Amino acid sequence: MSELRELLRARGMRLTPQRARVLEALRTLGHGSPEQIAEAVGRDGGSVLPASTVYRALESLSELGLIGHTHVDHRTPSYHLAEHATHLHVSCRRCGWIGEVPLSAADELVDRLRDTLGFSADVAHAAIHGLCRDCAGAS
Amino acid sequence: MSELRELLRARGMRLTPQRARVLEALRTLGHGSPEQIAEAVGRDGGSVLPASTVYRALESLSELGLIGHTHVDHRTPSYHLAEHATHLHVSCRRCGWIGEVPLSAADELVDRLRDTLGFSADVAHAAIHGLCRDCAGAS
DNA sequence: TTGAATGCAAAAAATTTGCATATTG
DNA sequence: CAATATGCAAATTTTTTGCATTCAA
Numbered sequence: 001m002s003e004l005r006e007l008l009r010a011r012g013m014r015l016t017p018q019r020a021r022v023l024e025a026l027r028t029l030g031h032g033s034p035e036q037i038a039e040a041v042g043r044d045g046g047s048v049l050p051a052s053t054v055y056r057a058l059e060s061l062s063e064l065g066l067i068g069h070t071h072v073d074h075r076t077p078s079y080h081l082a083e084h085a086t087h088l089h090v091s092c093r094r095c096g097w098i099g100e101v102p103l104s105a106a107d108e109l110v111d112r113l114r115d116t117l118g119f120s121a122d123v124a125h126a127a128i129h130g131l132c133r134d135c136a137g138a139s
Numbered sequence: 140m141s142e143l144r145e146l147l148r149a150r151g152m153r154l155t156p157q158r159a160r161v162l163e164a165l166r167t168l169g170h171g172s173p174e175q176i177a178e179a180v181g182r183d184g185g186s187v188l189p190a191s192t193v194y195r196a197l198e199s200l201s202e203l204g205l206i207g208h209t210h211v212d213h214r215t216p217s218y219h220l221a222e223h224a225t226h227l228h229v230s231c232r233r234c235g236w237i238g239e240v241p242l243s244a245a246d247e248l249v250d251r252l253r254d255t256l257g258f259s260a261d262v263a264h265a266a267i268h269g270l271c272r273d274c275a276g277a278s
Numbered sequence: 279t280t281g282a283a284t285g286c287a288a289a290a291a292a293t294t295t296g297c298a299t300a301t302t303g
Numbered sequence: 304c305a306a307t308a309t310g311c312a313a314a315t316t317t318t319t320t321g322c323a324t325t326c327a328a
Contacts, residue, residue, distance in 0.1 A: 005164060005327095005328095007143040012281090012282075012324085013282075013283090013289080014281095014282060014328070015230075016284080016326080016327070021249075022185070025222070025286085034206045034317085035316095049285090050284080050286065052284085052318085053285070053321075054308080055319075056283075056319095062281095063232075063233060064271065069268075070268075071210045075293090076261075090256065090258050093201060093202075093204070093207065094204070101255060105247075105248055105251045106245075108244075108246075108247040108268075109244055109248050112240065112318085113267070113292060115143070117229065117238050117272065118271070118272030119238060119266050119271055119272065119275075120269045120270045120275040121271075122232070122268050122270075123267060126268065128248075128260050128262060129261050129263055130258055130259045130262075131259045133258065134255070134258070151306085151307080152307075152308090153293075153302050153306095153307060154302080155307090157308080158308090173292080174292085174327080188309090188312055189311065190292085190293080191293085191294075191309085191314095194293065194308085195294095195308075212317090215291095215292080
């Protein structure tokens with residue numbers, strides 16, 4: 001926890017209880033939209049956090065790389081702890097079905113991005129769009 | 140163009156000038172947010188399209204699989220013609236830098252998704268988040 | 279202490295919906 | 304003709320901002 005504090009300090013930021021609660025909520029939730037996170041935080045026994053604080057916390061924690069987010073549902077972003085990311089999501093653009101595959105499925109892509117662009121990809125929880133078996137068959 | 144009409148007909152939908160203009164704008168634009176698309180459509184000589192019509196057109200065309208969208212900027216969706224998708228995007232969650240790589244970089248992933256889930260992935264224009272060379276180095 | 283963060287309220291954006299009317303097939 | 308789509312305006316929903324105040328370091 002004080003490693004966390006240091007990480008923040010290193011950028012002139014502070015470890016506030018609000019940020020800690022957002023992280024905690026995310027740990028419990030796995031992943032969720034800003035709204036769901038606000039709800040979860042509200043259920044942790046403490047007081048309710050205003051939406052603006054949740055948004056600001058998500059933004060700063062994202063900058064730090066502690067959390068990430070994707071757009072599985074094509075609308076609102078879904079946040080998750082960087083460490084929690086253990087698989088990637090695929091979602092059907094037609095029926096909304098969501099599936100998962102192990103991160104290893106993207107190993108080659110990750111390597112290629114690193115080699116060619118020096119880019120550290122966070123495919124974990126990345127949302128790949130497309131058509132599921134049923135919808136692809138029906139079209 | 141009448142292939143397009145038939146495609147729509149097959150689902151009980153109609154080829155309206157509004158939908159055609161949205162497709163045309165997208166062809167010119169490459170990709171853009173609903174707002175940018177509305178603007179582009181407005182510049183095609185015809186009358187301005189109300190936002191609701193643009194949203195509805197984007198939704199129906201998406202269902203048809205004629206267009207797709209991603210979230211390169213982490214905020215608003217960016218739409219593109221399905222046929223226009225020739226590369227995939229990576230974007231740095233820290234500085235916002237956006238890079239591209241050929242679709243082939245994701246071939247293995249696409250194959251695996253098809254084999255394991257029967258999922259037809261549209262990685263084209265998919266946005267992979269992470270850290271660019273500079274930001275990864277600085278952290 | 280003192281600058282970063284919060285809380286609140288208000289503002290701005292972004293998206294959706296209802297419904298009468300116009301249009302496509 | 305009949306059913307789908309549009310246009311508009313209003314309502315929602317989502318996200319951002321200003322600012323005085325609080326709090327972490």
